[in-house]
Amino acid sequence: MKVHLISPKSPAVCATERDKAIQFSRLSLATVAAWFPEETNLRIINDNIEEINFQEKVDLVGITAMTSTAPRAYEIADKFRERGVPVILGGIHPSALPQEASQHADSVVIGEAEGVMESLIEDFRKRRLKKFYHSARRPSLMNLPLPRKDLWQGSKFYREWNMVQTTRGCPFYCDFCSVTTFFGRTYRTRPVPEVIKEVKQFPHPSTIFFVDDNLTARPDYARRLFKALTPLKIRWFGQSSITIAKDEELLRLASRSGCFGLFIGFESLSSTNLKEVGKTSNHVQEYPTAIKKIHDSGIGVVGAFIFGFDSDDVGVFEETVKFIDKNQLELASFAILTPLPGTRLYKRMEEEGRIIERDWAKYTCGEVVFRPRLLSVEQLQNGYYWARKQISSYASIFKRTLHLRKSALFSLPVNLLMRRASRAFLKKSGFKNSSPYLPNSFSL
8 A cells, every 4th residue: 555645835935945955844744654554655745845746656645734734735635636546634724624625535534643543544445435534532642653753764854853742732722722622622641651762762862852732731741751851861842831930840850851942932912912812821021030030941932922913003013022132032933813713713703704814825824814903904914024024133133142041052043044034035025124104223
């Protein structure tokens, strides 16, 4: 049996050929691949950097899709199906809109693959694929087969990072986030010994990227994990909520275990915004102190911010950039609020008649697809562009990274790489250097 598992091309602007070569491969496809029998001829294809040969003889195609990649996923699926090749669609978007996805697939996997893959493969062999596959219960994370990372070997995937998943889900219920919709309002953990066994399989010394949406949501589990990681002498990066700063022991253990950076969703500097979208774990007045505690433990901070909340006005862009520079966040990530299908935000904006764009390819979190409350569409779009340009300026980069913290060894070169990518992105996006309603107090 010959099977191709495909990650569709993103519609987001890719700046250069070199940027293509450093893209992450998707752990989701390697995880799905682990459920196929050993004799299966499997291939993982990243459509961003590899050509798909639609004429190649293949028995089955599996495609994973986020909302922004759904149109391309449907295009790929349709081409294979025209040749009579069965196609399975899965991922966050098909799970949110299974009826839509079913128009382009022989089968749609709703939710997590565990619990359905064995029956799906058996049904395929017997030529009796069902239209939908959906596990009746959330799968346990015990004794899972390890992702088939060997399928990345020899490909163009960026492989300096070794990706590991230790948990699934998030206990929080932010109304803009599709994680809770996909995983349910659950937080499940893998046994620590199984995680350690996987980590030990990587070459030493290793840099590990823990892909969990919130690695520290259960401090008791995180403590056990960090203690077990410490003797391995690895370096790792992961995602956490800002609440980690309230637990000095957990911070100390994270640092000792090799953590050099955490991606943290600050989302907004407005308490009103945070309350309206259900981000109850964040308290704006505590941000500076929390950041200092994380820095003092030797861990860098990648701060994530969203523009376009209902209380955001034209001052939000400059306020956010000033906050990032003042608190020396090593890296910053910006997104435009996007009502992703399946989220409470989507439902609310649909009811309010504020969604103005139905082309899923524009749901990249970098384009405005709804009508903001206190900003025009143009103000929100240009404000997002302006913030990206300012953070990628040399003045901002050096202000945030030229310090004695060890995180500078990582953050300075990454910022310089991101500067080039951001400038090329903004040029291709047609962003003009200034606008009458945007801040002009910074040199761009």
